[in-house]
Amino acid sequence: MASTMTQGRKKITLQIAGMTCASCVAHNEEALKELPGVEKVVVNLATGKASVEYDPGRVTLADMRKAVSDIGYEVVLDTARFKITGMTCASCVANNEKAIGELLGVGKVTVNLATETAQVEYAPDITSLAEIRKAVKEIGYGVEDVVGGQEGLDKEREARQKDIRFQLINLIISGTLGTLVMIGMLQPYWFFPNFVPAWLNNKVVLFFLTTPIVFGPGRQFFVKSWGGLKHGVTDMNLLYATGIGAAYFIAVINTFFPDAGFGGKEVTFYEAAALLTAFIILGRYLEAVTRGRTSEAIRRLMKLQPKRARVVRDGQETEIPAEEVQIDDILTVRPGEAIPVDGIVTEGYSSVDQSMITGESIPVEKKAGDEVIGATMNKTGAFKFRATRVGKDTALSQIIRLVEEAQTTKAPIQKIADKVAGRFILGVHALALMAFLFWFFIGFNLWFTPQSHLILTPYQLTAIGAFGFAFIISVTVLVISCPCAVGLATPSAIMAGSGKGAEYGILFKGADAIEATSKLQVVIFDKTGTLTKGEPSVTDVIAKSGDEKEVLRLAAVAEKNSEHPLGEAIVRGARQRGLEPEDADSFNAIPGHGVEAQLKGRNILLGNRKLMAERKVPLDNLLQEAERLEQAGKTAMFVAADGKAAGIVAVADTLKETSALAVEELHRMGLEVAMITGDNRRTAEAIASQVGIDRVLAEVLPENKAEEVKKLQQEGKTVAMVGDGINDAPALAQADVGIAIGSGTDIAKETGQVILMKDDLLDVVAGMQVARATIRKVKENLFWAFGYNTLAIPLGFGLLYPFFQQVVSPELAALLMATSSLSVTLNTLRMRGYVPPVRRRAPPGAALHAAPAASTAST
Amino acid sequence: MKNINVTSAIIYTGISLLAAGLFLLATSAGTYTIVERVGGAAWVFFLSTIILMPIIIPLVKRKLGG
Numbered sequence: 017m018a019s020t021m022t023q024g025r026k027k028i029t030l031q032i033a034g035m036t037c038a039s040c041v042a043h044n045e046e047a048l049k050e051l052p053g054v055e056k057v058v059v060n061l062a063t064g065k066a067s068v069e070y071d072p073g074r075v076t077l078a079d080m081r082k083a084v085s086d087i088g089y090e091v092v093l094d095t096a097r098f099k100i101t102g103m104t105c106a107s108c109v110a111n112n113e114k115a116i117g118e119l120l121g122v123g124k125v126t127v128n129l130a131t132e133t134a135q136v137e138y139a140p141d142i143t144s145l146a147e148i149r150k151a152v153k154e155i156g157y158g159v160e161d162v163v164g165g166q167e168g169l170d171k172e173r174e175a176r177q178k179d180i181r182f183q184l185i186n187l188i189i190s191g192t193l194g195t196l197v198m199i200g201m202l203q204p205y206w207f208f209p210n211f212v213p214a215w216l217n218n219k220v221v222l223f224f225l226t227t228p229i230v231f232g233p234g235r236q237f238f239v240k241s242w243g244g245l246k247h248g249v250t251d252m253n254l255l256y257a258t259g260i261g262a263a264y265f266i267a268v269i270n271t272f273f274p275d276a277g278f279g280g281k282e283v284t285f286y287e288a289a290a291l292l293t294a295f296i297i298l299g300r301y302l303e304a305v306t307r308g309r310t311s312e313a314i315r316r317l318m319k320l321q322p323k324r325a326r327v328v329r330d331g332q333e334t335e336i337p338a339e340e341v342q343i344d345d346i347l348t349v350r351p352g353e354a355i356p357v358d359g360i361v362t363e364g365y366s367s368v369d370q371s372m373i374t375g376e377s378i379p380v381e382k383k384a385g386d387e388v389i390g391a392t393m394n395k396t397g398a399f400k401f402r403a404t405r406v407g408k409d410t411a412l413s414q415i416i417r418l419v420e421e422a423q424t425t426k427a428p429i430q431k432i433a434d435k436v437a438g439r440f441i442l443g444v445h446a447l448a449l450m451a452f453l454f455w456f457f458i459g460f461n462l463w464f465t466p467q468s469h470l471i472l473t474p475y476q477l478t479a480i481g482a483f484g485f486a487f488i489i490s491v492t493v494l495v496i497s498c499p500c501a502v503g504l505a506t507p508s509a510i511m512a513g514s515g516k517g518a519e520y521g522i523l524f525k526g527a528d529a530i531e532a533t534s535k536l537q538v539v540i541f542d543k544t545g546t547l548t549k550g551e552p553s554v555t556d557v558i559a560k561s562g563d564e565k566e567v568l569r570l571a572a573v574a575e576k577n578s579e580h581p582l583g584e585a586i587v588r589g590a591r592q593r594g595l596e597p598e599d600a601d602s603f604n605a606i607p608g609h610g611v612e613a614q615l616k617g618r619n620i621l622l623g624n625r626k627l628m629a630e631r632k633v634p635l636d637n638l639l640q641e642a643e644r645l646e647q648a649g650k651t652a653m654f655v656a657a658d659g660k661a662a663g664i665v666a667v668a669d670t671l672k673e674t675s676a677l678a679v680e681e682l683h684r685m686g687l688e689v690a691m692i693t694g695d696n697r698r699t700a701e702a703i704a705s706q707v708g709i710d711r712v713l714a715e716v717l718p719e720n721k722a723e724e725v726k727k728l729q730q731e732g733k734t735v736a737m738v739g740d741g742i743n744d745a746p747a748l749a750q751a752d753v754g755i756a757i758g759s760g761t762d763i764a765k766e767t768g769q770v771i772l773m774k775d776d777l778l779d780v781v782a783g784m785q786v787a788r789a790t791i792r793k794v795k796e797n798l799f800w801a802f803g804y805n806t807l808a809i810p811l812g813f814g815l816l817y818p819f820f821q822q823v824v825s826p827e828l829a830a831l832l833m834a835t836s837s838l839s840v841t842l843n844t845l846r847m848r849g850y851v852p853p854v855r856r857r858a859p860p861g862a863a864l865h866a867a868p869a870a871s872t873a874s875t
Numbered sequence: 876m877k878n879i880n881v882t883s884a885i886i887y888t889g890i891s892l893l894a895a896g897l898f899l900l901a902t903s904a905g906t907y908t909i910v911e912r913v914g915g916a917a918w919v920f921f922l923s924t925i926i927l928m929p930i931i932i933p934l935v936k937r938k939l940g941g
Contacts, residue, residue: 118933245925456915483910483914
């Protein structure tokens with residue numbers, strides 16, 4: 017991609033992916049030409065490039081990209097992720113997004129306050145990464161590289177601790193001196209004259225106590241706000257700087273020029289400047305302490321990574337750092353040790369606790385050929401395994417990456433909140449100006465009385481004039497209206513929610529996935545392999561007269577050499593019941609009918625009605641039994657020995673243990689549940705009735721599943737599709753939320769916005785509960801944040817003054833503002849103890865009750 | 876870039892000065908002290924500048940193609 021300037025217009029070259037023919041060229045040219053501001057477009061199929069001449073004032077790269085993607089192609093952009101330091105509020109987010117987004121070659125930018133990261137999609141030939149970083153620095157923020165893994169975590173912790181330490185020192189200075197200033201100001205009142213020396217109330221002493229606060233701990237607000245302001249951006253720091261600066265300015269004037277008309281020596285407000293700074297810093301400090309805690313889930317995951325591995329090389333067992341393990345290395349694991357990387361067991365037997373990765377509480381047995389997951393805990397036995405995935409490819413690394421990425425993204429609800437907060441600062445300053453003008457020209461003359469008080473302070477505003485009074489209210493409005501809580505409301509909850517999901521083996525691919533999951537109305541389950549186990553098994557054995565075991569044994573003998581799935585199910589069923597079928601003397605498959613076998617002179621038949629009719633075997637009452645079984649969706653096979661009917665063996669795909677409970681829980685949550693299958697309607701309905709499915713989408717070919725999802729969406733419903741992330745990929749992609757179940761360890765390959773690590777349908781329920789809880793938390797936080805502003809602004813504006821003659825002081829405004837930020841962060845931290853209700857009732861991985869079902873065909 | 880900054884500064888300072896001037900004019904109708912008038916005008920100028928800077932700078936940037 018490249019860009020050149022031609023007389024006010026610009027020329028850009030876009031790399032377009034997905035073009036295959038001349039009509040693609042025409043489509044892209046047409047789509048781009050339709051954009052207002054695009055003057056000329058030439059698309060080249062051979063190079064896959066589009067040359068566009070346009071007016072940058074009327075059309076942006078993002079518009080072009082959208083136009084191309086709307087018709088099914090893609091403008092290829094690079095993605096960069098870096099850390100932005102110095103952000104404190106939602107307006108910082110908006111400022112950075114604006115500064116980066118305004119660059120010519122930037123297609124999309126997402127800045128996250130909680131993770132302090134920016135994700136930028138850009139055309140490197142038009143705008144380099146260095147230019148993007150420069151744009152951020154120019155508006156007063158810092159840029160650092162994102163470091164992943166443990167190193168990144170250490171760096172992040174180090175930075176946070178540095179910030180905590182910095183704010184703590186500031187808090188100690190401003191708190192100590194501020195308290196002295198407060199005591200000094202109160203010296204003439206109440207009981208203070210008894211133990212506070214009079215000199216502490218001297219305004220010059222107060223000046224010397226307050227000045228180090230304003231220019232020490234308070235300096236950060238002036239420096240940061242000026243950095244932004246000179247580039248045309250405003251943030252919370254500006255509100256603080258204006259508030260602190262104005263209070264300090266008045267105090268200094270009234271100290272050294274008491275007759276200047278600003279209220280005189282009795283209205284110095286040193287405590288306002290001092291305590292305002294102290295309370296803002298208190299808020300910053302508490303925020304720095306609590307913000308780190310919302311990313312605990314990632315930290316816990318990172319800690320799981322084993323440090324050492326025991327590898328067998330040249331017949332020798334050597335201990336090496338886990339990151340040095342290579343693919344195909346043979347590793348040994350002893351009881352009680354963590355498994356260092358992903359692999360396949362080659363030797364030995366053990367049970368492994370996988371709860372830390374899959375959320376499954378019961379240890380899983382592992383034998384040769386089974387897959388083991390790195391970072392899980394070996395319990396009982398020792399075994400050897402071959403490494404299949406190491407370093408950044410292990411399941412744990414993929415999970416960490418996915419959770420990190422999810423935390424960088426922005427939910428639609430957050431985009432609105434950020435937009436509002438971004439405009440808020442300007443609005444607040446405009447409001448402060450309005451408040452000043454109103455109280456200066458109108459309010460003061462109408463309502464001011466010399467008995468006026470500042471709320472929660474002992475002194476009266478007797479000597480204050482119109483300017484001083486209007487000025488206090490104006491400064492209070494600036495401080496009290498600060499929307500700092502708004503910036504944290506959503507990202508902190510999203511971080512907590514995505515981390516909570518990961519704890520239960522539920523991975524959300526982005527904040528939008530969490531929000532979409534919380535709004536679902538219909539859940540469609542794929543049948544085979546999702547609702548059912550995906551392999552047939554023996555469900556019923558009926559003997560005409562006599563022993564059921566003998567019926568099953570005969571059937572198993574006949575099918576012992578069969579490769580048919582139903583035959584394999586019968587042999588497996590017999591073995592599970594302790595019967596080892598003997599080898600038949602002869603075996604004959606009769607296509608479309610069944611099988612015939614000879615055993616020690618006995619003739620065994622196993623098959624359908626046709627086979628029995630052809631061999632003239634009377635079935636009598638077995639026919640009724642067979643019909644009953646078939647109505648329940650099972651495949652009934654008749655067994656005959658030496659020309660006489662012996663009984664029936666019924667085989668069906670069985671429901672997973674948790675299917676019925678999951679459907680019941682989804683109903684309890686008010687969701688409609690549907691099942692999609694290639695089975696015939698009778699069979700499908702038989703299964704659906706056993707689990708309580710509301711809607712059956714039967715006889716759907718695999719390639720038409722996405723179409724069925726679309727039909728439901730056209731009814732205006734928000735639809736989730738639960739299925740195999742690979743086979744059901746098109747349907748998962750079509751759904752509003754695709755939920756890939758039982759993904760195992762190769763998470764990156766999965767389609768779908770939600771990935772369930774283990775094969776348990778209750779995780780679908782748990783995922784929805786986590787998503788709903790997260791979005792509920794977001795809404796609560798936004799309510800607290802905006803609710804605070806809604807109540808505080810009129811209060812700060814002096815709405816109550818005409819009735820009570822009391823005004824909110826700037827320092828009280830600062831305390832209220834800090835409390836609002838803290839309430840949001842603490843509310844989010846409540847998520848830490850959250851357990852999805854379905855998991856409170858049923859521990860992860862626990863088999864709750866068996867719910868056998870049946871099927872004759874597979875989807 | 877320098878051109879943008881200067882142009883923007885002229886515009887927002889000009890409008891803010893105008894706002895402060897209007898404030899002074901309005902105070903002439905009342906019985907305000909000189910300090911109240913000047914102090915008030917300074918505060919109006921200051922807040923107006925803060926309000927206008929983030930509006931004017933991007934506008935000028937867009938106009939001058941920065």
